[in-house]
Amino acid sequence: MPEQTLLSKIWDAHEVVPETPDTPAVLYIDLHLVHEVTTPQAFDVLRASGLPVRRPDRTLATMDHSTPTEPASTLEELEKVALPAAAAQVRAMIENCEEFGVELRGLDSPERGIVHVVGPEQGATWPGHTVVCGDSHTSTHGAFGALAFGIGTTEVGHVLATQCLLQRRPGALAVNVSGRLGPGVTSKDLILAIIRKLGVGGGTGRVLQYRGETIRALTMEQRMTMCNMSIEAGARAGMVAPDDTAYEWLYGRPMAPAGAEWDAALAGWRELEDRGHAEFEGEVSLDAGQLRPMVTYGTNPGMSAQIDEPVPGSGVPAIDKALAYMGVEPGKPLQGREVDIVFLGSCTNSRMSDLRSAAELMRGRRVADSVRMLVVPGSQIVKREAEAEGLHEVFLSAGAEWREAGCSMCIGMNGDTVGAGKLCVSTSNRNFEGRQGPGARTVLASPLTAAASAIRGRVADPRELMDG
């Protein structure tokens, strides 16, 4: 008998009521992550119906999206630096969590941060878990071998009230990656190449499972970067079967199982490992050994090219429109294009290894005079850890800004924006029109490419600045 896919194993273990042709499954949710933007209307529904939060112990709350990255540890301080509507939203989050008994990693919490950085950091995301959040990049948590996907606010209300969701089982698509990533080429470049190959709608209705020797060799942070962007191929979720790399990450974290519970959990997780015999709905393959650093040139994450590869010429209306918006010349490589802003941050690339790799490239160098660079750690824990290593000094002495944790310039709703017509090399995940503020032009890239571009003042290949 063929092995079940990871998706099927997790799905079967969480069906409270199996699906029928007439009704979707009632799927149990192990972990519900909540933040300030997609919850107020859901809490309102509970309030209006007199319903409690069913499992506050399975609800992990923090604030990131509209929370400013200027220092503010109280609401009063926040109101001085935040946009008024954002401050009201933060206030609503604090009040809702208090009223419904949900522990909030709030403004004064040393553990606050981007929801998809905080969950894994706390050891809250386990292999085999179902994880949801009112945020499409919930796919990040699939790196641990969890089924993790984004939901809307109505469904946030469903999970708050019942800890369950009504869902149909999606299909599973294998993404097999072989070959070794070359120096200066990261898992961000790899996922951009995969999205380019699948197209931005290529994963619709399906869950991507990343497999193969290349994926096995990645660290957890690198896997998170990949799973994070699964949604940019339209996929419901992305996942990697668990292995020792995942267990080692989890061991000893505050919310991970401990003692005898650890042993029991580990035995269960081993059942989820990939033995290579599962049958998928479809498979795609990619050779990572051939990759060079990737950059996006257009207005969706599928519009990308290797850094020295010419972007498409004119002729296709959608591409023409995108290039015109971006102010990018058709038929020429993006490399060398002048840069106004560099943003190092977001749930895709704001963890220690991201900051370290950028800092390594920037040590002893300066950000070009024409460039503003913003470095925003993914969580307050990452921030402190980076400061303990002196990374902030590397960034600050290079002329970059060093901020409090948050979504920042990934999404133009917290005060950090790029500015109309400005070009930003960004380590985030979306280059949609206006994503980083009205008129902003976004080039998605790895932390290394971002750092190199900051130094050169132009879209630059990090390999030119690397030793050896």
Add this chain to the structure above:
Amino acid sequence: MEKIIRIQSRTVVLDIDNVDTDQIIPARYLTTTGRDGLGEAAFHDWRYAKSGELNPDFVLNHAENRGRTILIAGDNFGCGSSREHAPWALLDIGLKAVISTSIADIFRNNSLKNGFVPVVIDEKPHRWLLANPGAEIAIDLEQAQVELPDGPPCPFEIDRFARYCLMNGVDQLGYLLQQSDRISAWEASH
């Protein structure tokens, strides 16, 4: 929730692929804690010029499109973020349904929960609809088909449960709450 059996209207055509939710409603309008009045923000950066004036070139601003409720959009409509503000905003400007060759998963789910009807049809009738803005058509949920001015109706797939909920105005939270005993039993055994 309002019951929806049939939607009949002339169409508005937005012939652009991969319309993402940041276009449907830019993130800066998500700092609200309510769900009303988001129509002002719908397609904001396409609907308005930088000066703040209405952009006369954008289809939804064309006088003849006022009051029309069915949007025909390019492939992969609604990709991007999970913001339910997207269907809230579309409903608030009077739209009731979108027809495309594919619709992003989370957007489709969010739409169904709010009585905004997402319809996926084959390429051929879709091409016809793109080429014929203002066509008088109907979306019939009972028959799960789109009725065109000429020719046979084109069927579309819709999840049976979702259709039942739309046609009967069922709030899915109520349905889930009815499963409480089974949820408790599941929790007790895990």
